[in-house]
Amino acid sequence: MKNVTSLLAAAFAGVLLAAAPARAATLKVVATTQDLEALAKEVGGDKIETDSLAKGYQDPHQVEPKPSFILKLNKADLLIVVGRELEIGWLPPLINQARNPKIQAGADRYLDASQFAHILEIPTGQITRAMGDVHPQGNPHYWLSPENGRKIAQGIQKKLSEIDPGDAAYYSQRYADFDRRLGEAEKRWNAAMAPYKGVKIVTYHRSWPNFVETYGLNVVGYVEPKPGIPPSPSHSLELTQEMKKDNVKIIVIEPYFDAKTPQAIGRETGAQVVTLAPSVGGAKGAPVNDYISLFDYDVKTLVAAFQAAGVK
Protein backbone atom coordinates (compact mmCIF):
# COMPACT_ATOMS: atom_id res chain seq x y z
CA MET A 1 0.00 0.00 0.00
CA LYS A 2 2.80 2.30 0.93
CA ASN A 3 4.48 1.51 -2.41
CA VAL A 4 1.36 2.32 -4.37
CA THR A 5 0.98 5.62 -2.54
CA SER A 6 4.56 6.63 -3.17
CA LEU A 7 4.27 5.54 -6.79
CA LEU A 8 1.15 7.66 -7.13
CA ALA A 9 2.86 10.54 -5.40
CA ALA A 10 5.85 10.23 -7.69
CA ALA A 11 3.59 10.05 -10.76
CA PHE A 12 1.64 13.06 -9.53
CA ALA A 13 4.85 15.01 -8.95
CA GLY A 14 5.89 14.07 -12.47
CA VAL A 15 2.65 15.46 -13.87
CA LEU A 16 3.16 18.66 -11.90
CA LEU A 17 6.71 19.01 -13.20
CA ALA A 18 5.55 18.45 -16.75
CA ALA A 19 2.78 20.99 -16.30
CA ALA A 20 5.13 23.68 -15.04
CA PRO A 21 7.37 24.70 -17.93
CA ALA A 22 10.88 25.88 -17.18
CA ARG A 23 10.30 29.06 -19.19
CA ALA A 24 7.50 30.97 -20.83
CA ALA A 25 5.98 29.49 -23.99
CA THR A 26 7.41 30.60 -27.33
CA LEU A 27 5.76 33.79 -28.57
CA LYS A 28 3.77 33.39 -31.77
CA VAL A 29 4.61 36.27 -34.09
CA VAL A 30 2.63 36.71 -37.32
CA ALA A 31 3.85 39.24 -39.87
CA THR A 32 1.89 40.29 -42.95
CA THR A 33 4.97 39.97 -45.18
CA GLN A 34 8.07 37.79 -45.31
CA ASP A 35 10.27 40.89 -44.93
CA LEU A 36 8.80 41.72 -41.54
CA GLU A 37 8.87 38.04 -40.60
CA ALA A 38 12.59 37.91 -41.50
CA LEU A 39 13.34 40.98 -39.37
CA ALA A 40 11.37 39.54 -36.46
CA LYS A 41 13.37 36.30 -36.75
CA GLU A 42 16.65 38.20 -36.66
CA VAL A 43 15.71 39.69 -33.31
CA GLY A 44 13.50 36.98 -31.80
CA GLY A 45 15.70 33.97 -32.58
CA ASP A 46 14.42 30.81 -30.96
CA LYS A 47 12.28 32.66 -28.42
CA ILE A 48 9.64 33.26 -31.06
CA GLU A 49 7.76 31.24 -33.67
CA THR A 50 7.16 33.23 -36.84
CA ASP A 51 4.80 33.09 -39.78
CA SER A 52 3.86 35.40 -42.62
CA LEU A 53 0.62 35.85 -44.55
CA ALA A 54 1.69 37.33 -47.91
CA LYS A 55 4.57 35.57 -49.63
CA GLY A 56 7.42 37.49 -51.22
CA TYR A 57 6.47 36.50 -54.78
CA GLN A 58 2.93 37.87 -54.36
CA ASP A 59 1.76 41.42 -54.93
CA PRO A 60 1.40 42.60 -51.32
CA HIS A 61 -1.40 44.96 -52.32
CA GLN A 62 -3.57 42.07 -53.45
CA VAL A 63 -3.33 38.93 -51.38
CA GLU A 64 -5.99 36.26 -51.58
CA PRO A 65 -7.32 35.78 -48.05
CA LYS A 66 -7.32 32.19 -46.84
CA PRO A 67 -9.11 30.60 -43.86
CA SER A 68 -5.69 29.49 -42.56
CA PHE A 69 -4.76 33.18 -42.16
CA ILE A 70 -7.64 33.63 -39.70
CA LEU A 71 -6.40 30.69 -37.66
CA LYS A 72 -2.87 32.09 -37.57
CA LEU A 73 -4.16 35.50 -36.50
CA ASN A 74 -6.36 33.89 -33.86
CA LYS A 75 -3.32 32.33 -32.20
CA ALA A 76 -0.93 35.26 -32.64
CA ASP A 77 0.74 36.86 -29.62
CA LEU A 78 1.96 39.68 -31.86
CA LEU A 79 0.94 40.89 -35.32
CA ILE A 80 3.42 43.00 -37.30
CA VAL A 81 2.04 44.91 -40.28
CA VAL A 82 3.59 47.05 -43.02
CA GLY A 83 0.84 49.66 -42.60
CA ARG A 84 0.50 52.83 -44.72
CA GLU A 85 -2.53 51.08 -46.28
CA LEU A 86 -0.45 48.42 -48.07
CA GLU A 87 -2.70 45.66 -46.66
CA ILE A 88 -5.93 47.68 -46.70
CA GLY A 89 -7.46 45.52 -49.44
CA TRP A 90 -7.24 42.22 -47.58
CA LEU A 91 -6.13 42.39 -43.94
CA PRO A 92 -8.89 44.24 -42.02
CA PRO A 93 -11.62 41.56 -42.52
CA LEU A 94 -9.16 38.82 -41.54
CA ILE A 95 -8.30 40.63 -38.31
CA ASN A 96 -12.01 41.10 -37.59
CA GLN A 97 -12.71 37.42 -38.04
CA ALA A 98 -9.71 36.28 -36.00
CA ARG A 99 -11.44 36.94 -32.65
CA ASN A 100 -8.16 37.96 -31.06
CA PRO A 101 -8.67 41.29 -29.28
CA LYS A 102 -4.92 41.67 -28.63
CA ILE A 103 -4.07 42.13 -32.31
CA GLN A 104 -6.87 44.46 -33.44
CA ALA A 105 -5.64 47.67 -35.10
CA GLY A 106 -4.49 50.01 -32.37
CA ALA A 107 -4.33 47.27 -29.71
CA ASP A 108 -1.19 46.49 -27.74
CA ARG A 109 -0.04 43.52 -29.83
CA TYR A 110 -0.63 45.19 -33.23
CA LEU A 111 2.69 46.57 -34.33
CA ASP A 112 2.72 48.92 -37.33
CA ALA A 113 6.34 48.73 -38.53
CA SER A 114 6.02 51.90 -40.61
CA GLN A 115 6.21 54.03 -37.45
CA PHE A 116 9.93 53.19 -37.25
CA ALA A 117 10.71 53.88 -40.91
CA HIS A 118 11.62 56.84 -43.07
CA ILE A 119 8.56 57.17 -45.36
CA LEU A 120 8.75 58.73 -48.80
CA GLU A 121 6.13 60.12 -51.20
CA ILE A 122 3.73 61.39 -48.55
CA PRO A 123 1.28 63.26 -50.78
CA THR A 124 0.54 66.89 -50.19
CA GLY A 125 -2.80 68.30 -51.19
CA GLN A 126 -5.95 66.48 -52.10
CA ILE A 127 -5.96 62.86 -53.25
CA THR A 128 -8.44 61.89 -55.94
CA ARG A 129 -9.31 58.62 -57.65
CA ALA A 130 -7.79 60.05 -60.82
CA MET A 131 -4.36 59.70 -59.21
CA GLY A 132 -4.66 55.89 -59.15
CA ASP A 133 -3.90 53.83 -56.05
CA VAL A 134 -1.97 56.59 -54.32
CA HIS A 135 -1.32 55.84 -50.68
CA PRO A 136 -2.37 58.84 -48.61
CA GLN A 137 0.10 57.93 -45.87
CA GLY A 138 3.10 57.69 -48.16
CA ASN A 139 4.85 54.90 -50.02
CA PRO A 140 4.42 51.57 -48.20
CA HIS A 141 7.39 49.82 -49.88
CA TYR A 142 9.70 51.36 -47.29
CA TRP A 143 11.41 48.12 -46.16
CA LEU A 144 13.66 48.32 -49.24
CA SER A 145 16.26 50.49 -47.54
CA PRO A 146 18.74 48.91 -45.13
CA GLU A 147 18.44 51.81 -42.72
CA ASN A 148 14.70 51.24 -42.48
CA GLY A 149 15.33 47.51 -41.96
CA ARG A 150 17.61 48.38 -39.06
CA LYS A 151 15.04 50.71 -37.47
CA ILE A 152 12.23 48.19 -37.90
CA ALA A 153 14.36 45.47 -36.28
CA GLN A 154 15.02 47.80 -33.36
CA GLY A 155 11.31 48.56 -33.04
CA ILE A 156 10.55 44.83 -32.99
CA GLN A 157 13.28 44.31 -30.38
CA LYS A 158 11.63 46.87 -28.10
CA LYS A 159 8.20 45.35 -28.59
CA LEU A 160 9.39 41.79 -27.88
CA SER A 161 11.21 42.99 -24.75
CA GLU A 162 8.02 44.68 -23.57
CA ILE A 163 5.97 41.48 -24.07
CA ASP A 164 8.67 39.17 -22.72
CA PRO A 165 10.90 41.20 -20.37
CA GLY A 166 12.62 38.04 -19.09
CA ASP A 167 14.33 37.65 -22.48
CA ALA A 168 15.08 41.35 -23.04
CA ALA A 169 18.86 40.83 -22.89
CA TYR A 170 18.59 38.07 -25.50
CA TYR A 171 16.61 40.31 -27.90
CA SER A 172 19.01 43.16 -27.36
CA GLN A 173 22.04 40.96 -28.11
CA ARG A 174 20.32 39.56 -31.25
CA TYR A 175 19.55 43.09 -32.46
CA ALA A 176 23.15 44.20 -31.88
CA ASP A 177 24.39 41.21 -33.89
CA PHE A 178 21.98 41.97 -36.76
CA ASP A 179 22.98 45.64 -36.71
CA ARG A 180 26.65 44.65 -36.99
CA ARG A 181 26.09 42.19 -39.86
CA LEU A 182 23.86 44.67 -41.68
CA GLY A 183 26.51 47.38 -41.30
CA GLU A 184 29.16 45.12 -42.85
CA ALA A 185 26.81 44.20 -45.70
CA GLU A 186 25.96 47.86 -46.34
CA LYS A 187 29.63 48.61 -47.03
CA ARG A 188 29.57 45.87 -49.66
CA TRP A 189 26.33 47.12 -51.28
CA ASN A 190 27.41 50.77 -51.23
CA ALA A 191 30.71 49.89 -52.91
CA ALA A 192 29.00 47.78 -55.60
CA MET A 193 26.41 50.48 -56.35
CA ALA A 194 28.74 53.51 -56.10
CA PRO A 195 29.63 53.59 -59.85
CA TYR A 196 25.93 53.86 -60.77
CA LYS A 197 24.95 57.00 -58.84
CA GLY A 198 22.60 59.13 -60.94
CA VAL A 199 21.84 56.35 -63.44
CA LYS A 200 18.36 56.73 -64.88
CA ILE A 201 16.03 53.75 -64.68
CA VAL A 202 12.37 52.95 -65.19
CA THR A 203 10.42 50.73 -62.80
CA TYR A 204 7.10 48.97 -63.20
CA HIS A 205 5.46 50.04 -59.92
CA ARG A 206 6.55 52.58 -57.34
CA SER A 207 8.11 49.83 -55.23
CA TRP A 208 11.63 51.20 -55.09
CA PRO A 209 11.78 54.81 -53.84
CA ASN A 210 13.65 53.89 -50.65
CA PHE A 211 16.00 51.57 -52.56
CA VAL A 212 16.83 54.17 -55.22
CA GLU A 213 17.28 56.87 -52.59
CA THR A 214 19.80 54.66 -50.77
CA TYR A 215 21.91 54.15 -53.88
CA GLY A 216 21.32 57.45 -55.65
CA LEU A 217 19.56 56.04 -58.71
CA ASN A 218 17.16 58.18 -60.69
CA VAL A 219 13.71 56.80 -61.60
CA VAL A 220 12.46 58.73 -64.63
CA GLY A 221 9.24 56.82 -65.31
CA TYR A 222 6.96 53.90 -64.52
CA VAL A 223 5.48 51.16 -66.71
CA GLU A 224 2.20 51.68 -64.83
CA PRO A 225 0.56 54.91 -65.97
CA LYS A 226 -0.55 55.43 -62.34
CA PRO A 227 0.05 53.30 -59.23
CA GLY A 228 -2.09 50.15 -59.43
CA ILE A 229 -3.30 50.92 -62.97
CA PRO A 230 -2.17 48.43 -65.67
CA PRO A 231 -0.07 49.63 -68.63
CA SER A 232 -1.87 51.38 -71.47
CA PRO A 233 -0.69 51.80 -75.10
CA SER A 234 -0.65 55.60 -74.90
CA HIS A 235 1.38 55.64 -71.69
CA SER A 236 3.79 52.99 -73.04
CA LEU A 237 4.37 55.12 -76.13
CA GLU A 238 5.09 58.21 -74.03
CA LEU A 239 7.40 56.21 -71.78
CA THR A 240 9.25 54.79 -74.79
CA GLN A 241 9.88 58.30 -76.14
CA GLU A 242 11.02 59.51 -72.72
CA MET A 243 13.40 56.55 -72.34
CA LYS A 244 14.92 57.13 -75.79
CA LYS A 245 15.43 60.80 -74.98
CA ASP A 246 17.04 60.02 -71.60
CA ASN A 247 18.92 56.96 -72.90
CA VAL A 248 17.42 54.72 -70.18
CA LYS A 249 18.86 51.20 -70.37
CA ILE A 250 17.18 49.44 -67.43
CA ILE A 251 13.56 48.60 -66.65
CA VAL A 252 13.14 47.11 -63.17
CA ILE A 253 10.08 44.90 -62.71
CA GLU A 254 8.56 42.98 -59.81
CA PRO A 255 8.06 39.20 -60.19
CA TYR A 256 4.26 39.40 -59.92
CA PHE A 257 3.67 41.72 -62.88
CA ASP A 258 3.18 40.63 -66.50
CA ALA A 259 6.52 41.17 -68.27
CA LYS A 260 4.94 41.54 -71.75
CA THR A 261 4.66 45.34 -71.82
CA PRO A 262 8.07 46.05 -70.22
CA GLN A 263 9.66 43.59 -72.68
CA ALA A 264 8.02 45.32 -75.64
CA ILE A 265 9.26 48.68 -74.33
CA GLY A 266 12.69 47.10 -73.85
CA ARG A 267 12.78 45.91 -77.48
CA GLU A 268 11.75 49.34 -78.70
CA THR A 269 14.31 51.23 -76.60
CA GLY A 270 17.14 48.69 -76.30
CA ALA A 271 16.69 48.60 -72.52
CA GLN A 272 17.22 45.47 -70.41
CA VAL A 273 14.29 44.19 -68.35
CA VAL A 274 15.51 43.06 -64.95
CA THR A 275 13.34 41.35 -62.33
CA LEU A 276 14.40 42.25 -58.81
CA ALA A 277 13.08 40.72 -55.61
CA PRO A 278 10.88 43.28 -53.86
CA SER A 279 10.70 41.04 -50.82
CA VAL A 280 12.29 38.18 -48.95
CA GLY A 281 11.06 35.05 -50.75
CA GLY A 282 10.51 37.06 -53.93
CA ALA A 283 13.31 35.82 -56.19
CA LYS A 284 12.59 32.97 -58.56
CA GLY A 285 15.08 30.16 -58.08
CA ALA A 286 17.30 32.14 -55.71
CA PRO A 287 17.46 31.56 -51.98
CA VAL A 288 16.50 35.00 -50.75
CA ASN A 289 15.49 33.81 -47.31
CA ASP A 290 16.51 36.66 -45.08
CA TYR A 291 16.76 40.41 -45.07
CA ILE A 292 20.47 40.64 -45.86
CA SER A 293 20.31 38.12 -48.72
CA LEU A 294 17.44 40.16 -50.22
CA PHE A 295 19.80 43.11 -50.76
CA ASP A 296 22.68 40.82 -51.75
CA TYR A 297 20.46 39.44 -54.51
CA ASP A 298 19.04 42.77 -55.69
CA VAL A 299 22.40 44.56 -55.71
CA LYS A 300 24.11 41.68 -57.52
CA THR A 301 21.29 41.33 -60.08
CA LEU A 302 21.09 45.06 -60.75
CA VAL A 303 24.86 45.50 -61.10
CA ALA A 304 24.97 42.56 -63.55
CA ALA A 305 22.17 44.20 -65.57
CA PHE A 306 23.96 47.56 -65.59
CA GLN A 307 27.10 45.85 -66.85
CA ALA A 308 25.22 43.86 -69.50
CA ALA A 309 23.50 47.04 -70.67
CA GLY A 310 26.82 48.86 -70.84
CA VAL A 311 25.83 51.47 -68.26
CA LYS A 312 29.15 53.07 -67.25
Ligand SMILES: [Zn+2]
Ligand atom coordinates in the same frame (compact mmCIF):
# COMPACT_ATOMS: atom_id res chain seq x y z
ZN1 LIG B 1 2.65 49.91 -54.02
